[in-house]
Amino acid sequence: MTVRLIRSIVGLALTSAILAVIMYRLNSPLAAVFELSVCSGLISVIFVTTVSFTQRISNEKLAIRRKERLLRFWYLPIILIAAGVLLSQHLLVPHFSWPVLEPAKELDVRNVLWNARHLDLIGQVVMLLAGALGVVVLFKEPKK
Amino acid sequence: MSQSLMQMFGLFSIFVILLMITGIYCMLVSFNLIRIIIGFEILVKAATLLIISAGYICGRTALAQSIVITLIVIEIVVMVVAGGVALWAFRHNKNIDPRDLGNLKG
Amino acid sequence: MFSLFILVPLILLFVLNLPVNFISRAAVGLAGVFLLIQVLLALLHTLLPWVTYPDILGAFFAFNLYVDNLTLVMLLTIGIVAFVSLMVAAGTIAQERQKFYFVNLLLICVIGMNTIVLVRDIFSLYIFIEITSVTSFILIALQKNKSAIEGTFKYLILSAIATVFMLTALAFFMLACGDLSFAAIHSAFFNPGASFALKLATSLFLCGLFIKSGVAPFHGWLPDAYSAAPSCVSVLLAGIVTKVAGVYVLLRLFGSVFVLNPSLQNILLLVGAFSIVLAALAALTQDDFKRLLAYSSISQVGYIILALGCGTPLAFAGAVFHFFNHAIFKSLLFVNSAVLEKQFGSTDMNKLAGLGAKAPVTGFTSLIGMLSTAGIPPLSGFWSKLIIIIALFSAGRFVYAGIALLASVLTLAYFLAFQRRVFFGKTDSALEHVGKISFGLRFSEVSLAIITAVAGLIFVFAHNNWVLPLRGIFW
Numbered sequence: 001m002t003v004r005l006i007r008s009i010v011g012l013a014l015t016s017a018i019l020a021v022i023m024y025r026l027n028s029p030l031a032a033v034f035e036l037s038v039c040s041g042l043i044s045v046i047f048v049t050t051v052s053f054t055q056r057i058s059n060e061k062l063a064i065r066r067k068e069r070l071l072r073f074w075y076l077p078i079i080l081i082a083a084g085v086l087l088s089q090h091l092l093v094p095h096f097s098w099p100v101l102e103p104a105k106e107l108d109v110r111n112v113l114w115n116a117r118h119l120d121l122i123g124q125v126v127m128l129l130a131g132a133l134g135v136v137v138l139f140k141e142p143k144k
Numbered sequence: 145m146s147q148s149l150m151q152m153f154g155l156f157s158i159f160v161i162l163l164m165i166t167g168i169y170c171m172l173v174s175f176n177l178i179r180i181i182i183g184f185e186i187l188v189k190a191a192t193l194l195i196i197s198a199g200y201i202c203g204r205t206a207l208a209q210s211i212v213i214t215l216i217v218i219e220i221v222v223m224v225v226a227g228g229v230a231l232w233a234f235r236h237n238k239n240i241d242p243r244d245l246g247n248l249k250g
Numbered sequence: 251m252f253s254l255f256i257l258v259p260l261i262l263l264f265v266l267n268l269p270v271n272f273i274s275r276a277a278v279g280l281a282g283v284f285l286l287i288q289v290l291l292a293l294l295h296t297l298l299p300w301v302t303y304p305d306i307l308g309a310f311f312a313f314n315l316y317v318d319n320l321t322l323v324m325l326l327t328i329g330i331v332a333f334v335s336l337m338v339a340a341g342t343i344a345q346e347r348q349k350f351y352f353v354n355l356l357l358i359c360v361i362g363m364n365t366i367v368l369v370r371d372i373f374s375l376y377i378f379i380e381i382t383s384v385t386s387f388i389l390i391a392l393q394k395n396k397s398a399i400e401g402t403f404k405y406l407i408l409s410a411i412a413t414v415f416m417l418t419a420l421a422f423f424m425l426a427c428g429d430l431s432f433a434a435i436h437s438a439f440f441n442p443g444a445s446f447a448l449k450l451a452t453s454l455f456l457c458g459l460f461i462k463s464g465v466a467p468f469h470g471w472l473p474d475a476y477s478a479a480p481s482c483v484s485v486l487l488a489g490i491v492t493k494v495a496g497v498y499v500l501l502r503l504f505g506s507v508f509v510l511n512p513s514l515q516n517i518l519l520l521v522g523a524f525s526i527v528l529a530a531l532a533a534l535t536q537d538d539f540k541r542l543l544a545y546s547s548i549s550q551v552g553y554i555i556l557a558l559g560c561g562t563p564l565a566f567a568g569a570v571f572h573f574f575n576h577a578i579f580k581s582l583l584f585v586n587s588a589v590l591e592k593q594f595g596s597t598d599m600n601k602l603a604g605l606g607a608k609a610p611v612t613g614f615t616s617l618i619g620m621l622s623t624a625g626i627p628p629l630s631g632f633w634s635k636l637i638i639i640i641a642l643f644s645a646g647r648f649v650y651a652g653i654a655l656l657a658s659v660l661t662l663a664y665f666l667a668f669q670r671r672v673f674f675g676k677t678d679s680a681l682e683h684v685g686k687i688s689f690g691l692r693f694s695e696v697s698l699a700i701i702t703a704v705a706g707l708i709f710v711f712a713h714n715n716w717v718l719p720l721r722g723i724f725w
Contacts, residue, residue: 008182019189026200031212038216043185043223050227051178053234065175073173080165117210119313119369122256123377124217129263130358130381131221134388137351138228142235184410191417198421204428211373211420218380222410225387229403236396245400
């Protein structure tokens with residue numbers, strides 16, 4: 001596996017960490033802890049495991065890829081600059097109006113998750129079972 | 145909705161849009177299947193940030209946190225399945241180039 | 251009582267995976283029994299609506315499940331198509347291990363779809379849409395051949411983009427409405443301060459649902475995924491998964507939750523008409539039988555969206571009836587393709603020719619399926635298309651009604667071309683060897699054809715009781 005791929009994965013883990021700090025500042029400590037432990041830790045481990053099954057490519061192929069990428073996607077920076085210009089001239093931005101909501105009876109997160117949203121919990125259990133079945137079906141070594 | 149809260153939400157949405165543009169760029173231009181999956185992860189994290197900030201300015205942090213916790217579980221499972229499919233694509237084609245996945249046409 | 255539709259397959263899943271030997275061999279039988287019970291319960295509740303059940307489980311679990319006529323139609327359809335898919339799997343998958351994995355994944359998929367039709371909260375809806383999608387990714391890649399991996403990767407990427415659209419829409423729904431249940435969102439539409447956020451959220455969610463339903467121009471993943479999947483999985487995907495996870499959600503949201511304004515109606519009408527015509531034209535040039543059926547699916551789903559965009563209750567009833575009919579006759583056609591693949595070894599129409607004498611049952615049932623798709627009386631497809639076209643005329647959309655009529659001619663054209671190539675003509679000498687077909691495959695073919703024909707004949711007498719009451723769901 002190339003160094004560039006490892007850099008991308010570490011970048012993803014760093015993004016998750018920064019996101020966890022932002023979420024903690026936005027009064028959501030439980031979600032921040034979940035995001036930090038699962039996304040920064042577990043995802044990196046899973047990615048590195050998956051990537052270790054594949055092989056590295058050689059250096060001249062890297063150079064060819066870089067040139068091809070520049071040639072193939074020349075239109076992307078142009079679209080981005082055009083969108084930025086249009087937005088700054090207020091041509092695309094419509095009139096914002098947000099509703100005024102009455103303040104909710106602020107229940108605790110644990111209360112909401114465990115008492116009011118049972119269906120989501122069943123959904124998470126079923127999703128994990130589906131994930132386990134997916135791992136069993138897809139990650140088996142082919143018999144020679 | 146007070147003015148300062150609206151400004152804060154505007155700031156957060158700009159950050160979310162930047163993250164989404166990064167994720168879409170990553171998915172579009174990569175020549176490596178694993179990087180496409182990383183791009184998808186960045187997109188989902190941007191959506192997570194949007195949900196949390198929308199919950200904060202509404203006052204409904206409890207609902208937003210429940211959504212995010214469930215969402216992280218879903219995202220993990222989808223990513224694992226995508227990794228498994230990419231692994232088998234590598235075993236068939238001997239490289240992880242998405243341009244090789246273009247055989248079914250018509 | 252209806253939470254049993256979710257809990258019983260979950261318990262069955264745990265029971266099937268116990269380390270006891272004889273249970274895994276009876277896996278197919280147990281799952282089949284459960285699906286038959288689901289079909290019978292749905293039929294029973296429709297025919298005898300005065301029977302009520304004591305709600306024992308309501309004390310333990312706080313599920314918010316509501317049932318109305320649309321839900322019962324969906325539960326019936328899910329039960330029938332999942333049962334047919336199970337019989338096709340029992341007939342075509344050779345290895346015992348793969349059959350066992352297929353039954354487990356089918357049970358999870360059925361849990362997902364049952365909950366989608368029973369739930370009344372937009373975030374729970376999203377979770378179970380994701381569950382259904384994840385199990386269909388794994389199911390398409392079950393036999394891990396090269397084209398299957400490619401089909402599932404394309405489906406995965408487009409489904410991921412749809413996920414991001416739906417999540418962004420969820421954030422704006424929370425901003426505009428406070429709570430995420432259907433009632434709260436519906437009442438927020440009458441609040442004038444929330445109109446911008448709701449418009450943004452509705453259009454984003456609509457984009458996500460269009461990608462999941464496979465309507466043009468977001469249909470890029472559909473022909474590859476349907477044609478590369480194993481035949482039992484194609485039956486499941488085409489008959490139920492794409493439709494429940496995409497089209498049913500559109501029906502429910504636009505029927506009961508979102509308030510239709512003229513711009514939304516125009517978008518739906520345009521997308522529906524574009525789907526019908528583009529897919530019908532693309533199906534004329536196909537060589538592979540399964541890709542032809544995939545494009546035909548896109549075309550028929552376009553009819554349902556066209557009816558939804560019309561906006562009147564009669565069109566809504568026509569859309570739901572067309573949903574049911576399409577599930578039945580598309581599953582029938584995919585079962586026919588499974589039989590052809592098992593008997594003669596390929597689905598390429600260039601290689602199969604003149605099979606009328608060697609496969610008489612398949613030929614006859616596929617003829618019934620195709621005539622129903624094209625809308626020939628007295629089969630059921632004719633009635634549902636007639637209701638849709640009448641509703642379009644009475645709402646004043648003459649151009650779209652004309653497009654729907656002309657597309658029926660195109661449908662008839664490509665299906666008659668297929669019939670002529672495969673079943674009539676001289677038999678190819680390479681096709682002398684005919685494989686054996688199990689009882690399950692034959693039974694599912696014949697029973698689906700009987701359902702199509704009988705539904706068409708019964709409709710003439712019973713449309714007041716069973717189809718037109720669906721109009722009442724459209725608020």
